[in-house]
Amino acid sequence: MKKLRNLLVMTMMLLLTLGLAACGGGGDDGTVYRTLDEIKASGEINIGVFSDKNPFGYVDANGEYQGYDVYFAKRIGEDLGVKVNFISTEAANRTEYLQTGKVDIILANFTVTPERAEAVDFAAPYMNVALGVVSPSDRVIESLDDWAAEDEMIVISGTTAETYLIENYPDIKLQKYDAYATAKNALENGNGAAWANDNTEVIAFALQNEGYTVGIPELGNQDTIAPAVTKGNTTLLDWLNDEIAALGEENFFHADYEATLADTYGMDYMESLVVEGGAQ
Numbered sequence: 001m002k003k004l005r006n007l008l009v010m011t012m013m014l015l016l017t018l019g020l021a022a023c024g025g026g027g028d029d030g031t032v033y034r035t036l037d038e039i040k041a042s043g044e045i046n047i048g049v050f051s052d053k054n055p056f057g058y059v060d061a062n063g064e065y066q067g068y069d070v071y072f073a074k075r076i077g078e079d080l081g082v083k084v085n086f087i088s089t090e091a092a093n094r095t096e097y098l099q100t101g102k103v104d105i106i107l108a109n110f111t112v113t114p115e116r117a118e119a120v121d122f123a124a125p126y127m128n129v130a131l132g133v134v135s136p137s138d139r140v141i142e143s144l145d146d147w148a149a150e151d152e153m154i155v156i157s158g159t160t161a162e163t164y165l166i167e168n169y170p171d172i173k174l175q176k177y178d179a180y181a182t183a184k185n186a187l188e189n190g191n192g193a194a195w196a197n198d199n200t201e202v203i204a205f206a207l208q209n210e211g212y213t214v215g216i217p218e219l220g221n222q223d224t225i226a227p228a229v230t231k232g233n234t235t236l237l238d239w240l241n242d243e244i245a246a247l248g249e250e251n252f253f254h255a256d257y258e259a260t261l262a263d264t265y266g267m268d269y270m271e272s273l274v275v276e277g278g279a280q
Contacts, residue, residue, distance in 0.1 A: 032101035033230035036239050039104055045082050047073045048089040048103035052181045055204060055264045056109050059088075068260045069107040072126065072227075075252065076105070079243060090178050092158030095119050098230045105236070106228040109198060111160045113223070121231050123240040124278025125224035126253050131161050132199030133216035134187070134206050140215040141194040147172050151193035154186050161196040164220050187212075200273065204264050224275060241278065248277015 039045050049069050050057035057067040065073075065086045077084035087103050094110055097103045098120050111129055112122050133153075135141040147153075152173040155162040165172055175192045177183040184205065187195045195202060199217055206212045227244075229236045247253065253274045262270070 031099040031230050031232070033098075033233040033236070034101070034104055035233065036235035039082060039236070040080060043082050044085055045077055045080060045105070046085045046087050046103045047076070048087045048094060048097050048106040048108055049073060050090075050108045050180065051088040052179055053109065053201065054208075055261055056200070057107070066260070068127075068256055069109065071256045071260050072253075073105075073107050075247070076240075076243065080239075090158070091156050092178060094158070094228070098228060101230070104229065104233075105240070109201075109225055110228050111198070111223045112226050113160060113163075115163075116228075119231060120228040121233065121237050122226040122228050123237055124244045125226040125275045126244060126278070127200075127225040127275055128222060128273055129225050130199045130217075130222050131164055131196060131219040132202040132214050133194050133196045133219060134202035134212050134214045135194035136187075136190075137211050137213045139193070140213045142215040144169055144172065144216070144219070148193070152191075154183050154192035154195040156180060156183050156197060159197060160220075160223070161198070165196060168220070203269075207264055244278045248279065251276060 034042070049065060049067070051059045051065070053067070055067050057065065057069045060066045070086070073084055073086070087097065089097055089103070089106065089108050091108070094106045094108055095116065098106055106120070109129070110116070110122075112125065116122070133141050133144070147169070149171070152175045153165060154175045154177065155165065157176045157178055162174065162176065165174060175186060177186060180201070183195060183197070186192055195205070196219065199214070202214050203217065206214045227240055229240065253276050254270065257270050257274050261273070
């Protein structure tokens with residue numbers, strides 16, 4: 001009788017395991033994700049965005065998510081016919097949130113790099129970006145080649161700026177922060193000589209805060225920003241690529257720029273920043 005009971009328990013556990021596998025996706029490395037059909041069936045999609053990176057992803061005075069990435073995320077939800085749950089993310093945990101299934105898509109100024117492409121799947125790009133450096137106007141940093149040994153550079157952990165400086169300027173001391181707000185506060189408090197980040201971010205900071213100058217508007221290579229999904233989630237990836245191509249037909253990302261970025265950058269930057277329909 002005991003053997004029969006144990007056999008029944010093992011059979012039930014096996015059936016439960018098979019059932020769980022059937023209702024979700026995952027990779028051999030332990031990553032988990034929801035397929036496109038599962039997202040539609042649930043009526044909700046979880047999208048990771050920044051909450052403190054104005055004008056790309058931020059929470060306004062009314063507690064509502066706003067910005068360039070958020071505008072795009074809302075359209076994704078509309079076209080999928082589901083509710084969007086915005087999940088606040090920081091730069092360093094974007095990949096982790098995808099791999100653990102906390103979010104279905106990352107739309108948080110995620111620069112495409114070969115290293116990241118090994119861990120997540122990127123859809124077609126929707127923005128161009130390079131690195132930039134902003135510093136106080138009374139001591140503008142225009143080159144890193146003559147960087148003073150006692151100075152420190154502010155960076156945000158998990159960003160391409162951090163990686164680029166470690167690889168190309170290993171002698172520059174870095175002050176690392178997890179959140180954009182704390183990095184900005186550090187610069188304003190004089191805790192670092194300059195701040196290196198996406199040029200879109202540092203240009204916005206200098207335009208919004210008197211007394212700061214972007215002395216290096218482009219550092220390193222020109223890159224692109226794209227949505228990311230969990231590695232292997234091909235159904236959602238394919239849908240995103242089709243969506244970006246379709247949105248390009250209506251110049252959606254130009255409209256997004258005008259609605260969310262023009263107040264900060266003006267119209268002069270639009271053609272250099274916007275990638276329409278995934279075409280580079």
